[in-house]
Amino acid sequence: MSELQREVSELESKSTTAARLFDIRRIIGGLFVVYGIIVTIAGINPSDADLKKAQDVNINLWTGLAMLALGLFFLVWLKLRPVVTPPVTPDEEPSSPDEEPSK
Template identity: 50%
Template sequence: MTEKTSPAPKKTAGAFDIRNIIGALLGLYGVILLLAGIFGDTASAKTGGVNANLWTGLALLVVSVIFLGWARLKPIVVPADVEPVADDPTRPAPRHRH
């Protein structure tokens, strides 16, 4: 009998993926603006009769869902083994403390 070895699970960036951070921030701002648009003053005289907070909040929530979905569907895979970097002449030398 031969045993099939399953490949090691791929490690992803997870919460450190910038798309998750951007999506969460846009979602937070979207919720705040949505609540301000629903419960706050609409200031319709300044915006030509449009509830700008409500529509901007909805747009931010849609973009937030797109970012979070993108990060979920196509995660960034972190390589298991990373080759050591050879000496790079353009990189500044480390400073040694005396």
């Protein structure tokens, strides 16, 4: 395996890892799950004043459960449809920056 092929393979590997790591579904799903857990815990034992403000609806509990559901949806979506990076085709010869592209 030539040096160029090794470098291209290494760059492809790093690119794929970065694409998977910074996939927006992972970030949104993780944040919604964390905040959903926090809001759900806050909604488990509401005070009478909190219930009275929300017209006897435990809004923290329902909002927390909805956030958990949405976060889990994003994470399951990420698992079922992972990021696919397009294959990189290396050029036959690396061109220098001052060369004109061939037509």
